[in-house]
Amino acid sequence: MxxxxxxxxxxxGTVVTMxxxxxxxxxxxVAVRGDEIVAVGPTADLSKRYRARSVxxxxxxxxxxxxINTHTHVPMTLFRGIADDLDLNEWLTKYIFPxxxxxxxxxxxxxxxxxGLAEMIRGGTTTYCDMxxxxxxxxxxxxxxxxxxxxGETIIDFPVSDNKTPAEAxxxxxxxxxxxxxxxxxxxxxxxxxxxxxxxxxLKLVRKLSxxxxxxxxxxxxxxxxxxxxxxxxxxxxxxxxxASIGFLSxxxxxxxxxxxTDEEIGVLERENVGVGHCPQSNMKLASGVAPIPAMLKAxxxxxxxxxxxxxxxxxxxxxxxxxxxxxxxxxxxxxKAVSAEQAFEMATIRGARALHLEKLIGSIEAGKRADIxxxxxxxxxxxxxxxxxxxxxxxxxxxxxxxxIINGRVVMKARRLLTLNENAIKKDANAYRxxxxxxxxx
Amino acid sequence: MxxxxxxxxxxxGTVVTMxxxxxxxxxxxVAVRGDEIVAVGPTADLSKRYRARSVxxxxxxxxxxxxINTHTHVPMTLFRGIADDLDLNEWLTKYIFPxxxxxxxxxxxxxxxxxGLAEMIRGGTTTYCDMxxxxxxxxxxxxxxxxxxxxGETIIDFPVSDNKTPAEAxxxxxxxxxxxxxxxxxxxxxxxxxxxxxxxxxLKLVRKLSxxxxxxxxxxxxxxxxxxxxxxxxxxxxxxxxxASIGFLSxxxxxxxxxxxTDEEIGVLERENVGVGHCPQSNMKLASGVAPIPAMLKAxxxxxxxxxxxxxxxxxxxxxxxxxxxxxxxxxxxxxKAVSAEQAFEMATIRGARALHLEKLIGSIEAGKRADIxxxxxxxxxxxxxxxxxxxxxxxxxxxxxxxxIINGRVVMKARRLLTLNENAIKKDANAYRxxxxxxxxx
Numbered sequence: 113m114x115x116x117x118x119x120x121x122x123x124x125g126t127v128v129t130m131x132x133x134x135x136x137x138x139x140x141x142v143a144v145r146g147d148e149i150v151a152v153g154p155t156a157d158l159s160k161r162y163r164a165r166s167v168x169x170x171x172x173x174x175x176x177x178x179x180i181n182t183h184t185h186v187p188m189t190l191f192r193g194i195a196d197d198l199d200l201n202e203w204l205t206k207y208i209f210p211x212x213x214x215x216x217x218x219x220x221x222x223x224x225x226x227x228g229l230a231e232m233i234r235g236g237t238t239t240y241c242d243m244x245x246x247x248x249x250x251x252x253x254x255x256x257x258x259x260x261x262x263x264g265e266t267i268i269d270f271p272v273s274d275n276k277t278p279a280e281a282x283x284x285x286x287x288x289x290x291x292x293x294x295x296x297x298x299x300x301x302x303x304x305x306x307x308x309x310x311x312x313x314x315l316k317l318v319r320k321l322s323x324x325x326x327x328x329x330x331x332x333x334x335x336x337x338x339x340x341x342x343x344x345x346x347x348x349x350x351x352x353x354x355x356a357s358i359g360f361l362s363x364x365x366x367x368x369x370x371x372x373x374t375d376e377e378i379g380v381l382e383r384e385n386v387g388v389g390h391c392p393q394s395n396m397k398l399a400s401g402v403a404p405i406p407a408m409l410k411a412x413x414x415x416x417x418x419x420x421x422x423x424x425x426x427x428x429x430x431x432x433x434x435x436x437x438x439x440x441x442x443x444x445x446x447x448x449k450a451v452s453a454e455q456a457f458e459m460a461t462i463r464g465a466r467a468l469h470l471e472k473l474i475g476s477i478e479a480g481k482r483a484d485i486x487x488x489x490x491x492x493x494x495x496x497x498x499x500x501x502x503x504x505x506x507x508x509x510x511x512x513x514x515x516x517x518i519i520n521g522r523v524v525m526k527a528r529r530l531l532t533l534n535e536n537a538i539k540k541d542a543n544a545y546r547x548x549x550x551x552x553x554x555x
Numbered sequence: 556m557x558x559x560x561x562x563x564x565x566x567x568g569t570v571v572t573m574x575x576x577x578x579x580x581x582x583x584x585v586a587v588r589g590d591e592i593v594a595v596g597p598t599a600d601l602s603k604r605y606r607a608r609s610v611x612x613x614x615x616x617x618x619x620x621x622x623i624n625t626h627t628h629v630p631m632t633l634f635r636g637i638a639d640d641l642d643l644n645e646w647l648t649k650y651i652f653p654x655x656x657x658x659x660x661x662x663x664x665x666x667x668x669x670x671g672l673a674e675m676i677r678g679g680t681t682t683y684c685d686m687x688x689x690x691x692x693x694x695x696x697x698x699x700x701x702x703x704x705x706x707g708e709t710i711i712d713f714p715v716s717d718n719k720t721p722a723e724a725x726x727x728x729x730x731x732x733x734x735x736x737x738x739x740x741x742x743x744x745x746x747x748x749x750x751x752x753x754x755x756x757x758l759k760l761v762r763k764l765s766x767x768x769x770x771x772x773x774x775x776x777x778x779x780x781x782x783x784x785x786x787x788x789x790x791x792x793x794x795x796x797x798x799a800s801i802g803f804l805s806x807x808x809x810x811x812x813x814x815x816x817t818d819e820e821i822g823v824l825e826r827e828n829v830g831v832g833h834c835p836q837s838n839m840k841l842a843s844g845v846a847p848i849p850a851m852l853k854a855x856x857x858x859x860x861x862x863x864x865x866x867x868x869x870x871x872x873x874x875x876x877x878x879x880x881x882x883x884x885x886x887x888x889x890x891x892k893a894v895s896a897e898q899a900f901e902m903a904t905i906r907g908a909r910a911l912h913l914e915k916l917i918g919s920i921e922a923g924k925r926a927d928i929x930x931x932x933x934x935x936x937x938x939x940x941x942x943x944x945x946x947x948x949x950x951x952x953x954x955x956x957x958x959x960x961i962i963n964g965r966v967v968m969k970a971r972r973l974l975t976l977n978e979n980a981i982k983k984d985a986n987a988y989r990x991x992x993x994x995x996x997x998x
Contacts, residue, residue: 148595189939190940192938192939192940192942192951193940193941193942193943193946193947193950193951194943196896196943196946196950197885197891197892197896198891198892199891199892200891201892227939231936231937233935234936267671284759341802355953391881393888396882396883396885396886397881397882397886397891397950398885398891399885399886399888399889399890399891400886401889402886425950426946426950427937427951428937429937429953432683432875432878435869435875436879438640438840439836439839439840440839442839442840442841442842443838443839443840443842443843443844443845444980445842446842446844447842448640448641448642448643448646448841448842449640449642450842452640453639453640459909491982492671493670493674493677493978493981493982494674494677494870495635496632496635496670496870496982496985496986497633497635497636497985497986497989498636498987499635499636499637499989499993500636500637501638503636503639503869504636506868507636507639507840507868507869507870508635508636508869510872510953510954510955511937511953512953512955527742535936538936538939539934539936539939542939543939543940543941545940545944546941550942
């Protein structure tokens, strides 16, 4: 039988497939043709069946599905560390909103997006879900970097940097959703900010737009107790129930945080197939509370992990979110068996893909899926010795252990060298913005 | 005025002194002669006053006091990831104690200590506080590596790897304390395991030994609710009160965890000048609870941060402890202003030095103190842009950003190359032990 030609063969690694059987293949291989994984199996088998244009030796390394960051605001990397140790309301209204009002422009979001994209790729993230302004420019930067994104344009009831009214934002979003239809990397989305910043009427208009374009809708829900109480007082229902009651929820909805939700609301999220982006580090830093993740996992809710923006974290490091998720829920529930290493890693991969409604395309290493793969060293001091792959990945691995990253079949980082982004230029641009931002806040 | 000769001059960095005034010196310099810091100030000033045999340019980097890990069991790096997602009791009795019984030897602790020392130095830790068996061998490895340590030999009421009775352990400890008197790097200590594993009588004998040699005493206290309840049932007092009542506590005591303590007990810790090693990640992973750190800080207790052993964390990364400490207590208290970045960094440096009763020697960059210094890059993507040094260090910096480490005036890592330890040999030895350990547990 003559060997079949493929573009890329990764051989000799520990392939952590995250497929339905959670197969872990020692001395495993992955064959990639174009943007697609065509085969996964033992190296001995695949190296006979396939002849590749390019071969990557992954001996001593883990070959994992690229990590999925289900909630961030990527340009906010430019505000990293600008105002810490404050409560959410003070942080938003005294620092972030004014800093945004004075600085956010199309150029700002491009510079911030490039910084965040570079940081995410360095850490093995291959898909991210974003909510910000000028999202079309973010989509352009994301595509240029070769990253996959579910990218939501913000709709909010007060004037913001790109659109002065929700009506304008809805028009922008309509054009934006049209432009990116059927793109291989970019899933354009609408992102009404939150139930407390967008009227019922505008939420209904967003739902219509989502139906028109079959586009995802991203929204913050039940992040703080205050939000939950305010929504309950205003609408007579808690946030998820309220959104369900106005017909806002669907299997295209992706909600961030969902900390203050009842068991009944968790049932609604499961029935409606709503995706959830859980951001443990941001929630801790802003003292927002602890989302009921063990209950969501028990109910089989599509919950993934997210970093949130770098202004409330302060990084886009998914490895720290995975580690923190596994530890936080043990302590919060008092059960050291809650959220196992495997479950935490699942949230960062295949369950995260479900949260973004992309589980048919990404989230596991399986034939027929897009080739979104990270190759991760397992031989650093902090990972030595090696007993169990999920323990090693969740409790010991750092972003700095990620060596090679492939997105949609394209190698975007090789042996820690970024191939689609210029790291020095990015830092230079970011630092120039820092100076402008400091000056703007001094006024 | 002719320039004064020194051995080392670090110039051009952001010197985060952690001195009484919490000075941060931009374009700062540190002059080191022998093992001692002789001057700290602006580069312009020090480069005139001192002529150095060796100069390190720290432009764009932070020059910080070496980090202080106030609680670990360094050889347990060899058990990293062997058994995760279990409760403390099951984890200890089904996995760790049997694995220890079958594997721990003098050679085992040497190999594990070298692995942990290398990992700690890579992450900028310059002093650590340890409790284990064959502690004399750990002290020898620590000294060879050029690391500073407060190293406690375990005393416990059942037979362990090195000593078969507490009486034997007390004799071992007496010889051990004698041997290391006045060592420049090693502070030998006694380490009775915990109030629930060591009798009152033996605790009193340890206190005598400590008085004889002026040696620190390390002990786990109030790590779990069960321990607190058991001690209360057995002795009619909660753990700290019980230890105070038997005359065990002094300004040489260092207690780990102290999660289940009352406000009154916090008062006792402050009055007796007891040091506390707070291990947020280990406590979360084992679901042990959350130590009342904001109350301890308010009472000015000498509380530092620790990683605990790598079997319950699973690494010796102080940067993650600092970040987690700052976030965990915000969320647990519901106050996003609790444990500021500066307070978290203080626990990892000068307050950690107080916890180990070494604040006159280490914990800050001040003339007259030992030269324990880490030089940390501030220019990585995940640290860009830079607004505030404490925010950058606490919320964005990773162990992988640490570049150069100096302990007692000696450069032990330079530009990320370890100078006192052989990384490849360490990994090879650790992996050989892994194979033996797996085999031993298969029986």
